Amino acid sequence: MKRQPSPLLITFAIMMATIMQALDTTIANVALPHMQGSLNATLEQASWVLTSYIVACAIMTAPTGFLAARLGRKRLFMISVSGFTFASVLCGLAQTLEEMVLFRLLQGVFGAGLVPLSQAVLLDTYPKEKHGQAMSMWGMGVMLGPVLGPSLGGWLTEYYDWRWVFYINLPIGIATLIGIWVFLPETEQDKQRPFDAFGFVMLSLSIGALQLLLDRGQSQDWLNSQEIILECVVAALALYLFMVHILTSPKPFLEPTMFRDRNYLASLIFIFVVGIIMLASMALLPPFLQGLMGYPVLDTGLVLAPRGLGTMLAMMVAGRLVGRVDSRLLMLVGLLLTAYSLWEMSLFTTEISRWLVVQNGFIQGFGMGFVFVPLSTLAYSTLAPHYRNDAAAVFSLLRNIGSSVGISIVTTLLARNIQINHAELGAHLENFGAGSMQLNAFMQYMSEGEQTSALLQLDALLNKEAATIGYLNDFRLMMLVVLLSTPMLLILKATPTAGGKPATDAPH
Numbered sequence: 361m362k363r364q365p366s367p368l369l370i371t372f373a374i375m376m377a378t379i380m381q382a383l384d385t386t387i388a389n390v391a392l393p394h395m396q397g398s399l400n401a402t403l404e405q406a407s408w409v410l411t412s413y414i415v416a417c418a419i420m421t422a423p424t425g426f427l428a429a430r431l432g433r434k435r436l437f438m439i440s441v442s443g444f445t446f447a448s449v450l451c452g453l454a455q456t457l458e459e460m461v462l463f464r465l466l467q468g469v470f471g472a473g474l475v476p477l478s479q480a481v482l483l484d485t486y487p488k489e490k491h492g493q494a495m496s497m498w499g500m501g502v503m504l505g506p507v508l509g510p511s512l513g514g515w516l517t518e519y520y521d522w523r524w525v526f527y528i529n530l531p532i533g534i535a536t537l538i539g540i541w542v543f544l545p546e547t548e549q550d551k552q553r554p555f556d557a558f559g560f561v562m563l564s565l566s567i568g569a570l571q572l573l574l575d576r577g578q579s580q581d582w583l584n585s586q587e588i589i590l591e592c593v594v595a596a597l598a599l600y601l602f603m604v605h606i607l608t609s610p611k612p613f614l615e616p617t618m619f620r621d622r623n624y625l626a627s628l629i630f631i632f633v634v635g636i637i638m639l640a641s642m643a644l645l646p647p648f649l650q651g652l653m654g655y656p657v658l659d660t661g662l663v664l665a666p667r668g669l670g671t672m673l674a675m676m677v678a679g680r681l682v683g684r685v686d687s688r689l690l691m692l693v694g695l696l697l698t699a700y701s702l703w704e705m706s707l708f709t710t711e712i713s714r715w716l717v718v719q720n721g722f723i724q725g726f727g728m729g730f731v732f733v734p735l736s737t738l739a740y741s742t743l744a745p746h747y748r749n750d751a752a753a754v755f756s757l758l759r760n761i762g763s764s765v766g767i768s769i770v771t772t773l774l775a776r777n778i779q780i781n782h783a784e785l786g787a788h789l790e791n792f793g794a795g796s797m798q799l800n801a802f803m804q805y806m807s808e809g810e811q812t813s814a815l816l817q818l819d820a821l822l823n824k825e826a827a828t829i830g831y832l833n834d835f836r837l838m839m840l841v842v843l844l845s846t847p848m849l850l851i852l853k854a855t856p857t858a859g860g861k862p863a864t865d866a867p868h
Contacts, residue, residue, distance in 0.1 A: 366543075367485050371494075373539025374478040375501045377441055380532045381474040382505020384413070384448075384467065385763075386642070387513040391522035398522070401457040407575070412461045414764065415571045416468025419564045421757045424473040425750030426613070428480070429553050433749070434546040437477050438537060443470030445533025452526035475502060476752035481544065483740055483748055492682025495736035496675040499729065502759075508668055511661030518658060559605050559613030566598035570761070574768040578775060614754065618747045626851040627739035628758045630691075633845045634731060635762025636769075637698060637838055641705075641724065643767045644774070648831050649717070652710050652824060663714055667721035674729025687734035688849045694730025695846050697723055702839035706832045710824065738852055770834045777833050781826035 388395075388409060396406040428436050447466035454460040478501070482494040516524040573591035580588050606612035619625050645664060649655040655663065678690055701724035708716075736755075743751055 369539070369543045370485050371482065371497055373536060373543050374437070374481050375497060376532055376536040376539065377437070377474045378478040378498065378501035379505055380529055380536065381444065381471045382502050383509045383512065384471065384529070385417075385505065386509030386639075387525050388413075391513050391517045391525045394517055394522040395460070399454070399457045399460060405457055408457075408461050409464055411572070411575045413464040413468040414575065414760075415568050416465045417472045418468075418567045418571050418757065418760055418764075420469050420472035421476060421753050421760065422563050422567070422613075423560055424476045424753035426553065426555060427473065428477065428547070428749045429550040430555075432546050432549045433477060433481065434540065434544045436473060437481075437540050437544065440470050440473050440477070441533055441537045441540065444474065445529055445537070447471075448526045448529035448533065452523040473753070476749070476756040479736070479752040479755070480748045483752075484745070488741075489683055491740070492687075492733060492737050493679040495682075496679025496733045499675050499732045499736060500672055502732075508665070511658075511665060514658060514661050554611050556605075556609065556611060556613035559602060559609065562598045562602035562605060563613065566595050566602060567757075567761070569595035569598065571764055574764045577768060578772045582772070614750055615747065618743070618751055618754075621743045622851065623738050623741055623853050624743045624751060626848060627735055628755065629848060630731075630735050630845065631739075631755055631759045632762035632765075633841060634728065634735070635759040635764075636766030636841060637702075638728060638766075639763035640766030640770045640838060641702070641835075644770055644831060644834055645717075645721075648708075652828060652831075653712075663717050664721055666718045667725035670722035670725030670727075671729040671732075672725075674726040675733050678730050678733035682734050682737050686854050687738050688852050688854060690734040691731050691852075692846065692849055694727045694732075694734075695842055695849075697727030697730065699727075699839050699842040699846075701727060702835050702842065706836040706839060708828075708832060708835070710828055742853065766838075770838070773837065774827075774830045774834055777830035778823070778826045781829045782822055785822050785826055 392406055392409065395409060396402070399406070424436075431439070444467060447463050447470055450463040451460060451467060454463055479495075479498050482498050483491060486494040512528075513525050516522075516528065569591045573588050573595065576591075577588055582588055583592075602613075606614055606616050619628075642664075646660050649660045649663065674694070678694075681690055701720045704716075704720050704723075739755060740748065740751065
């Protein structure tokens with residue numbers, strides 16, 4: 361009888377793939393200005409380095425379940441890791457913007473399935489009573505990647521070269537490939553499963569158009585742009601056609617019966633919210649610390665690192681508690697901790713201590729970890745196992761779309777609030793009669809150059825205060841999103857605890 365490989369060895373192999381893919385969602389952000397100079401691109405052109413990866417990854421996440429069924433999960437995993445690693449090397453070798461965008465597209469295509477495949481593998485590798493621990497290990501890779509990405513990217517760019525942001529995937533990819541080849545068992549192939557081309561095309565059009573409008577909306581002034589209006593129409597129409605198709609087709613791209621499971625459907629909504637908070641706050645904090653508080657890139661990474669430590673600690677604790685404590689209670693604790701940290705962040709000033717930034721980051725990371733593990737476990741607790749490949753792909757897709765929506769919302773509101781706040785602060789300054797008279801009297805004794813310098817400094821101060829208020833408003837908005845999502849915990853069904861008694865009715 362063939363000896364089964366150790367679950368720990370399987371876990372180690374696939375977690376390297378998860379971390380590698382998760383890192384690449386944010387690691388290139390810090391290096392973007394350096395790429396811009398090397399590739400002779402404008403800032404808007406250079407942003408396509410990020411957009412191309414996000415769009416390709418989002419589109420190719422959805423067919424992961426179909427490809428795993430047709431090719432076998434191990435074979436698909438090896439193809440994905442090999443292609444992702446090779447595309448990473450090509451990105452590091454790119455000499456023009458066109459080459460870089462093309463190679464990033466390839467990275468997204470091959471890397472899209474790594475996260476949902478790893479989740480499905482862990483769920484099948486561990487028995488149901490250990491799914492909480494399995495999801496805690498999976499969650500560490502998924503959530504720590506975006507947290508550590510900017511820090512690692514900044515360090516590599518600062519001390520080596522921006523190309524090492526991509527070259528670092530080579531040794532990790534080779535080690536991952538060997539581990540999967542040696543330890544991961546193959547699944548049965550379903551070569552009879554048909555490919556629903558119309559469903560895939562409609563879903564791809566909808567996702568691609570949505571990602572483009574979210575990424576380019578702010579720079580194109582949203583609905584004042586014909587491009588954004590067109591993308592809105594395409595996204596909405598394609599999504600409508602996709603939904604009608606899967607409800608009426610005998611062999612749809614995604615089985616609609618999968619979404620009848622209450623826990624899974626509610627978990628999709630929750631993971632969308634988690635996506636909004638997870639990357640939106642990470643998109644705001646670095647520019648707040650660097651632009652308003654004057655932190656260097658490396659210091660910013662060090663100050664934000666405890667957020668990842670909080671997430672890791674929470675996931676280890678939550679993984680032990682899932683199955684012993686009602687998962688909904690764990691999620692409630694996590695949501696309240698996350699909301700508290702965002703409330704504290706909404707009271708930040710540009711004079712706050714580093715310790716306060718570290719403390720709030722740790723609390724927020726801990727809260728997110730306490731949400732992510734029980735949520736990832738509850739999502740599949742009442743779902744039939746044969747849906748896992750497709751379900752994991754949709755789960756990851758909703759998390760990524762939530763991240764894109766969250767970043768788009770907070771950056772748009774930040775830009776608009778800065779303009780509004782600047783105008784209002786300026787109006788208050790003009791209406792401050794005695795102060796204005798004293799200022800005008802004082803400026804009479806200045807030379808023309810000194811007057812210009814003083815006005816520029818005053819305008820810079822107004823900009824700084826306007827931006828600070830804009831950031832705080834965004835933090836407050838994210839806190840409200842977390843609090844408003846909390847009542848949805850009532851929709852979830854509790855799973856049996858170690859004592860064998862569920863907190864509510866037994867799952868169907």
